[in-house]
Amino acid sequence: AMRTELNKLTNAILDVKARKAFQTEMDNFYMLFTRYLTEKAKGTKLDWDKVNEPSPEQIINYSNLPRCENPQHLNKLAVLKLNGGLGTTMGCIGPKSAIEVRDGMTFLDLSVRQIEYLNNKYNVSVPFILMNSFNTDEDTMRIIQKYGSHKINILTFNQSRYPRINKESLLPMPRTPVGDISQWYPPGHGDLFESMSNSGILDRLIADGKEYLFVSNVDNLGAVVDLNILQHMVDSDAEFVMEVTDKTKADIKGGTLIDYEGTVRLLEVAQVSPEHMEDFKSIKKFKIFNTNNLWINLKAIKRVTEEKELNLDVIVNTKTLEHDKKVIQLETAVGAGIKHFKNAHGVNVPRSRFLPVKSTSDLFLVTSDLYSLHHGELVMNPKRLFQTVPLVKLGDEFKKVSNFMSRFQSPPYIIELDHLTVTGDVTFGAGVQLKGTVIIVATTGSRIDIPPNSLLENKVVSGNLRLVTNFF
Numbered sequence: 001a002m003r004t005e006l007n008k009l010t011n012a013i014l015d016v017k018a019r020k021a022f023q024t025e026m027d028n029f030y031m032l033f034t035r036y037l038t039e040k041a042k043g044t045k046l047d048w049d050k051v052n053e054p055s056p057e058q059i060i061n062y063s064n065l066p067r068c069e070n071p072q073h074l075n076k077l078a079v080l081k082l083n084g085g086l087g088t089t090m091g092c093i094g095p096k097s098a099i100e101v102r103d104g105m106t107f108l109d110l111s112v113r114q115i116e117y118l119n120n121k122y123n124v125s126v127p128f129i130l131m132n133s134f135n136t137d138e139d140t141m142r143i144i145q146k147y148g149s150h151k152i153n154i155l156t157f158n159q160s161r162y163p164r165i166n167k168e169s170l171l172p173m174p175r176t177p178v179g180d181i182s183q184w185y186p187p188g189h190g191d192l193f194e195s196m197s198n199s200g201i202l203d204r205l206i207a208d209g210k211e212y213l214f215v216s217n218v219d220n221l222g223a224v225v226d227l228n229i230l231q232h233m234v235d236s237d238a239e240f241v242m243e244v245t246d247k248t249k250a251d252i253k254g255g256t257l258i259d260y261e262g263t264v265r266l267l268e269v270a271q272v273s274p275e276h277m278e279d280f281k282s283i284k285k286f287k288i289f290n291t292n293n294l295w296i297n298l299k300a301i302k303r304v305t306e307e308k309e310l311n312l313d314v315i316v317n318t319k320t321l322e323h324d325k326k327v328i329q330l331e332t333a334v335g336a337g338i339k340h341f342k343n344a345h346g347v348n349v350p351r352s353r354f355l356p357v358k359s360t361s362d363l364f365l366v367t368s369d370l371y372s373l374h375h376g377e378l379v380m381n382p383k384r385l386f387q388t389v390p391l392v393k394l395g396d397e398f399k400k401v402s403n404f405m406s407r408f409q410s411p412p413y414i415i416e417l418d419h420l421t422v423t424g425d426v427t428f429g430a431g432v433q434l435k436g437t438v439i440i441v442a443t444t445g446s447r448i449d450i451p452p453n454s455l456l457e458n459k460v461v462s463g464n465l466r467l468v469t470n471f472f
């Protein structure tokens with residue numbers, strides 16, 4: 001029934017070229033859907049007892065890589081940012097990459113700065129590629145048009161658009177190939193392989209002599225091009241390298257590398273059943289985390305997509321649309337591709353290469369004095385004693401970027417902060433300094449205004465505090 005409906009959608013497109021492209025997309029979607037049905041029928045879930053820590057050969061330590069200052073391989077490199085996602089979880093409309101992070105610059109602007117700096121420093125022309133989705137394309141183009149006159153080569157392509165599935169009938173939601181956008185979705189960043197191939201960008205890069213692709217999340221400002229890893233990619237003849245990092249308690253939304261029956265695989269939080277969630281979150285069983293900084297051989301992508309051997313784990317995402325309509329969307333993660341590539345392995349990198357901004361608590365860190373900006377890269381303040389990041393938990397009142405902004409007159413000084421928890425209706429005056437462990441709790445109906453220039457060191461503040469000056 002699904003196939004018939006997809007054919008109907010395809011046949012409704014008159015333009016031959018557009019129909020062909022749409023058909024390819026629907027074929028790929030159908031394959032994913034079939035795999036979903038098979039897994040559902042067989043009840044095949046991950047066998048938790050077979051989930052093991054990766055072996056030392058599967059993960060190499062970054063500090064053991066030979067240092068390399070030679071930029072010789074840069075002309076074979078292209079850099080790609082995964083830019084199909086929206087900023088919805090941070091209360092923003094539009095692409096996540098359009099959020100202003102520092103000095104009025106968005107994630108996109110900062111990423112462009114990083115590549116411009118790299119290109120100038122080594123006198124190369126590494127292309128900067130954005131994988132957009134139908135959700136992010138328009139706004140992204142608006143932001144990057146100002147770089148039209150710059151020397152940087154920015155390429156964009158759109159990832160696939162798959163139909164959402166009615167949870168009850170298991171039929172596609174859309175009735176027409178165009179129209180209501182809420183019935184379609186971008187199927188996760190695992191779509192990179194197929195959409196690079198379908199869009200023609202893969203062939204174009206290979207024709208231009210590019211051999212390696214450095215992929216990362218657009219929200220990770222620590223993902224700068226690293227010559228040591230590039231050289232390692234060449235030396236180890238690896239088709240796929242995943243940068244992992246020591247897991248901290250803040251690392252939950254994401255995935256880890258595991259050994260599963262002798263092969264190295266990605267395990268995403270979305271694949272973990274509730275009874276194993278505590279295990280997944282703990283840093284005992286899973287000591288590393290996927291940064292999603294990936295180095296992939298372009299010809300290998302071509303091989304894998306052409307041989308149609310891709311079978312990335314299906315991630316099922318259930319959503320409720322208007323009128324309580326339950327839909328499912330089938331997604332995949334790019335890191336799951338690791339199992340298809342030769343000599344694939346992880347490299348355990350320093351935390352500085354992983355600065356994800358998934359929430360306003362993360363935004364709090366990257367806007368603070370903990371970092372300074374160097375050519376689009378955030379560098380940690382050398383005055384911080386240990387180069388670790390404080391654990392910050394801002395409550396629901398801070399969840400949206402707009403609320404977050406209005407609650408701080410200026411970013412607090414946090415060089416000596418270890419732990420901050422804030423809940424309830426709390427605001428911060430300008431120049432506040434936070435040290436050690438600080439907990440601020442405004443109970444329901446009360447409000448706490450932290451006065452300007454106050455110092456809070458190992459303090460618990462609760463109750464109701466308003467218009468109090470020089471309180472501390």
Ligand code: UPG
Nearest residue numbers: 082083084085186187188189217218254255290291292333
């Ligand atoms: N994105 C796309 N297309 C999509 C969905 C997302 O381009 O269809 C982009 C998104 O814009 C962002 C990036 O992909 O730049 C990552 O997406 P996000 O939802 O923020 O991260 P997760 O998918 O939850 O996790 C990824 C990896 C996980 C890793 C984590 C590190 O799958 O293994 O631990 O990134 O932040």
